[in-house]
Amino acid sequence: MDPADVRRALTRIAHEILERDRGGEGVVLVGIANRGDDLARRLATAIRQIEAVDVPVGVLDITFYRDDIGLTAEAPEVHETAIPFDVSGRTVVLVDDVLFTGRTIRAAMDALMDLGRPRRIQLAVLVDRGHRELPIRADFVGKNVPTSHADQVRVLVEELDGEDAVVVEGAR
Amino acid sequence: MNRHLLSMSDVTADDVTRILDTAESFREVGTRVIKKVPALRGRTVVNLFYENSTRTRISFELAAKRLSADVINFTTSGSSVSKGESLKDTALTLQAMGADAIVIRHSSSGAPLHLTRWVHGHVLNAGDGTHEHPTQALLDLYTMREKLGRLEGLRVAIVGDVLHSRVARSLSFGLVTMGADVTLVGPPTLIPPDAPAWGVDVSYDIDGVVPKLDVCYVLRVQTERQRLEYFPSVREYSRLFGLTGRRVAMLPEGSLIMHPGPMNRGVEIDSDVADLPQSVIEDQVTNGIAIRMALLYLLLGGSGSEVAA
Numbered sequence: 354m355d356p357a358d359v360r361r362a363l364t365r366i367a368h369e370i371l372e373r374d375r376g377g378e379g380v381v382l383v384g385i386a387n388r389g390d391d392l393a394r395r396l397a398t399a400i401r402q403i404e405a406v407d408v409p410v411g412v413l414d415i416t417f418y419r420d421d422i423g424l425t426a427e428a429p430e431v432h433e434t435a436i437p438f439d440v441s442g443r444t445v446v447l448v449d450d451v452l453f454t455g456r457t458i459r460a461a462m463d464a465l466m467d468l469g470r471p472r473r474i475q476l477a478v479l480v481d482r483g484h485r486e487l488p489i490r491a492d493f494v495g496k497n498v499p500t501s502h503a504d505q506v507r508v509l510v511e512e513l514d515g516e517d518a519v520v521v522e523g524a525r
Numbered sequence: 526m527n528r529h530l531l532s533m534s535d536v537t538a539d540d541v542t543r544i545l546d547t548a549e550s551f552r553e554v555g556t557r558v559i560k561k562v563p564a565l566r567g568r569t570v571v572n573l574f575y576e577n578s579t580r581t582r583i584s585f586e587l588a589a590k591r592l593s594a595d596v597i598n599f600t601t602s603g604s605s606v607s608k609g610e611s612l613k614d615t616a617l618t619l620q621a622m623g624a625d626a627i628v629i630r631h632s633s634s635g636a637p638l639h640l641t642r643w644v645h646g647h648v649l650n651a652g653d654g655t656h657e658h659p660t661q662a663l664l665d666l667y668t669m670r671e672k673l674g675r676l677e678g679l680r681v682a683i684v685g686d687v688l689h690s691r692v693a694r695s696l697s698f699g700l701v702t703m704g705a706d707v708t709l710v711g712p713p714t715l716i717p718p719d720a721p722a723w724g725v726d727v728s729y730d731i732d733g734v735v736p737k738l739d740v741c742y743v744l745r746v747q748t749e750r751q752r753l754e755y756f757p758s759v760r761e762y763s764r765l766f767g768l769t770g771r772r773v774a775m776l777p778e779g780s781l782i783m784h785p786g787p788m789n790r791g792v793e794i795d796s797d798v799a800d801l802p803q804s805v806i807e808d809q810v811t812n813g814i815a816i817r818m819a820l821l822y823l824l825l826g827g828s829g830s831e832v833a834a
Contacts, residue, residue: 417554417562417822422564422565423826424828425827426828427826428826428827431546431822433550433553464562467557467559468558468559
């Protein structure tokens with residue numbers, strides 16, 4: 354995907370969120386660090402342009418909820434969590450760059466539940482690459498990308514990487 | 526990161542930054558309604574305290590519990606130690622019970638190092654004799670960075686009984702590692718003779734030092750650790766080295782007053798001074814939990830194998 358593809362996909366997802374969630378009332382966007390938070394902020398901008406509503410944006414770090422702590426040589430690196438609003442009673446749209454095994458989303462849902470009691474949780478991803486290991490699916494998908502399990506899918510965002518792109522690298 | 530945390534002299538500047546950054550995230554956890562994350566579920570942390578210490582033990586206990594680890598508190602009174610069990614046998618017993626980490630406070634310098642030779646788990650020094658107290662130093666570094674935005678180039682005075690203070694040693698090493706300028710201030714009898722080798726300055730005149738400080742760090746007068754011949758009287762000490770209102774007025778705008786607690790109000794610090802807005806003594810306590818969570822997470826959160834993931 355090139356920058357224009359990424360922009361079109363995010364704009365479409367913004368429309369779909371507004372359609373599904375009745376004009377964005379009670380919707381909050383929570384991006385999963387890293388990169389999911391940048392995508393969440395862009396979705397919020399797109400929603401504002403379409404419907405002139407402001408949806409709050411938060412950042413969630415799921416490190417403490419991972420299921421592989423103690424299995425990697427070093428403790429996984431921790432990022433910031435900043436959710437400056439109450440998620441209870443809201444429709445929380447989790448935003449991530451790539452949906453793969455589903456383990457990150459499982460961790461994110463557990464983390465959210467510790468922060469409050471959302472009315473419902475939905476999932477928006479830029480890329481769904483398949484190979485789920487848990488019964489999890491996305492509500493909003495930018496693009497389905499068929500991959501082999503060993504491929505590397507990298508999403509680049511302008512804020513962190515200087516450009517928008519989705520790159521699939523074959524296993525070496 | 527090393528496998529154990531024994532001394533600030535073997536913690537690098539990169540490690541300090543990593544520990545403080547990780548603590549930042551745990552500070553956020555401490556502001557939630559549910560102040561608990563499942564990161565260390567199923568791990569066991571033992572608090573092995575051979576000396577009384579309410580605040581450090583509670584801080585470590587809370588830190589481990591907020592990470593969902595199981596905590597065992599082992600104090601010397603009412604335990605096998607009062608029946609004469611040696612440190613080694615106690616350590617081996619705890620090991621046999623599956624302790625993943627041992628937090629030790631001991632009156633003998635070097636006890637934590639000994640422990641590392643007997644057990645497979647991680648050892649965290651929570652204060653050993655007059656040697657070191659690295660977690661206190663790290664929470665102090667965190668508090669300084671949080672309030673002043675940096676550590677490099679900070680001008681810090683550590684005032685009081687440096688000779689008997691494990692806090693002063695650990696904090697000096699940590700500050701020097703991070704590029705701060707440290708001055709030790711106290712009566713000549715209470716400044717260790719090898720202090721210049723730590724990379725710090727020494728002064729016996731607090732009034733000459735105070736006007737140039739970013740942080741005035743006041744040490745506790747440890748009446749239990751010193752036989753009173755180091756200075757003639759407590760009154761004389763507080764007149765010559767106590768942080769009084771007059772001395773605080775000489776501190777530059779925006780500088781901090783810190784103390785590791787517990788305070789002797791009216792001895793090393795005036796009661797009014799301890800309650801001033803620039804005194805961040807309570808923040809130090811709050812930050813202590815986040816720092817200890819970060820350390821337990823960083824030490825226990827990896828498999829410990831040397832192979833990169």
